[in-house]
Amino acid sequence: xxxxxxxxxxxxxxxxxxxxxxxxxxxxxxxxxxxxxxxxxxxxxxxxxxxxxxxxxxxxxxxxxxxxxxxxxxxxxxxxxxxxxxxxxxxxxxxxxxxxxxxxxxxxxxxx
Amino acid sequence: xxxxxxxxxxxxxxxxxxxxxxxxxxxxxxxxxxxxxxxxxxxxxxxxxxxxxxxxxxxxxxxxxxxxxxxxxxxxxxxxxxxxxxxxxxxxxxxxxxxxxxxxxxxxxxxxxxx
Numbered sequence: 001x002x003x004x005x006x007x008x009x010x011x012x013x014x015x016x017x018x019x020x021x022x023x024x025x026x027x028x029x030x031x032x033x034x035x036x037x038x039x040x041x042x043x044x045x046x047x048x049x050x051x052x053x054x055x056x057x058x059x060x061x062x063x064x065x066x067x068x069x070x071x072x073x074x075x076x077x078x079x080x081x082x083x084x085x086x087x088x089x090x091x092x093x094x095x096x097x098x099x100x101x102x103x104x105x106x107x108x109x110x111x112x
Numbered sequence: 113x114x115x116x117x118x119x120x121x122x123x124x125x126x127x128x129x130x131x132x133x134x135x136x137x138x139x140x141x142x143x144x145x146x147x148x149x150x151x152x153x154x155x156x157x158x159x160x161x162x163x164x165x166x167x168x169x170x171x172x173x174x175x176x177x178x179x180x181x182x183x184x185x186x187x188x189x190x191x192x193x194x195x196x197x198x199x200x201x202x203x204x205x206x207x208x209x210x211x212x213x214x215x216x217x218x219x220x221x222x223x224x225x226x227x
Contacts, residue, residue, distance in 0.1 A: 004155070033214050040121065042202060043156075045214040058214055090155060099144060099163055099206075101215060103155035 003027075004104035006091055012110045019078040021107050023091030031094035032074040033101065034058075034066065036087045043090060049074055081111045114139040114205045118218035126226045131190040133221050135177075135203030138184060144206040145186040146215065147177055151199045159201075162186065173197070198225045 007022035025032065030051045035043040035058075045058030047066040055066050063085060067075040074093075078085055088108050092101040119134040137143055144163050148156040160171025167179040173196075177188045186203060200222050204215040 035214075035217075040219055042116075042217040042219040043204075043215075044217075048214045056213070092156075100158055100161065101146075103148075103157070105153075105155045 004091060004093055004102050006089075006104040006107050008107050009105060010108050010110075012112065013078075013081050014112055015082060017078075017081050017111075019081050019109065019111075021076040021078075021089055021091075021109070023074045023076070023093075023104055024072050025074075025093035025102070026072065027093065027095065027102075028071065029093040029095060029102075030071070031096065032068065033092040033094070034064075034074065034076045035090045035092065036060070037090055037106070038087050046076065081109075083111050085109065086111045114143065114216045116203050116205050116216055116218035118201075118203050118221050120221055121219065122222045122224060124224040124226060125193045127195055128192050131175075131188070131193045131197065131223065133188040133201050133203075133223065135186045135188065135218060136184055137186060137203070137205045139205055145177075145179060146204040146206075147171065147175070147186075147188050148202045148204060149173075149199050150202065150220075156202065159188070193223075193225050195225050195227065198223055 004025045033048040034046045037043045049068040065077045090106045091104040094101045115138045117136045146161045147159040160169045162169045162179045170176045175190045203218040
C-alpha cells in the first residue's frame, strides 16, 4: 500500500511565524504536490515537484515556498504566516505507472 | 487551461436510492478525469479514473462514471446508496494527461444519505 504521511494533523501558529509542513511518501514517486483545501473552493494547487530539487508553481503559490532535498520528502514553507493561510493542507504523490495521485491525511493549520 | 464544475454543493438521497453526482469539465487537451472521495478528517481516496479506452469506468464501493466527450461530462453514479457513502466527493481533471502537473479540482459535492 502506498503511504503518504504528513507531520502534523493539527497545527496552531501565530501571525508572522515561519511554518514548515512536512510530507513523506514511501513509494519512490518522482512527482509530489501540495494543495490547500477550503470550504466551497475545493482543492487548489500550491506547488509541485517533478523530482529532487525541482519545483514548479501551481495556481496559488503566493506566500509559500517548497523544498525537495530528498525524493521521499516534500516540504511546504510559510515564510511569514498570515491569517488567510488558515486552511487544510493536503500533500500528494503520483504513481507515474497508474496516473494516480495518493493523498496524505492532511494538516489543518490555524493561524491566529 | 482546464476547469471543473460540480453541480450542487450538497446532494441528499435516501438510503437505497440512486446516487448521481454531476461533473462537467473543460480542457484544451484530451482529459484524464478522476473522482475522489473524502471522509471526515481524512485525505482523499481515489474512487475511479478515466484515461483512455472504455468510456464507462467502474470504481470502488459500487461507483461508476461515464465519460461523454460530446457533453464534456463525467457524472458519478451508484445504483443504491448506503449510509457509508456519506462523504465529500471531488471531480478532477488533469492538465497534460496523467496529472503530472497537478490536478484541477471541482469545488466538491457533499453527499448526504437519509435513512
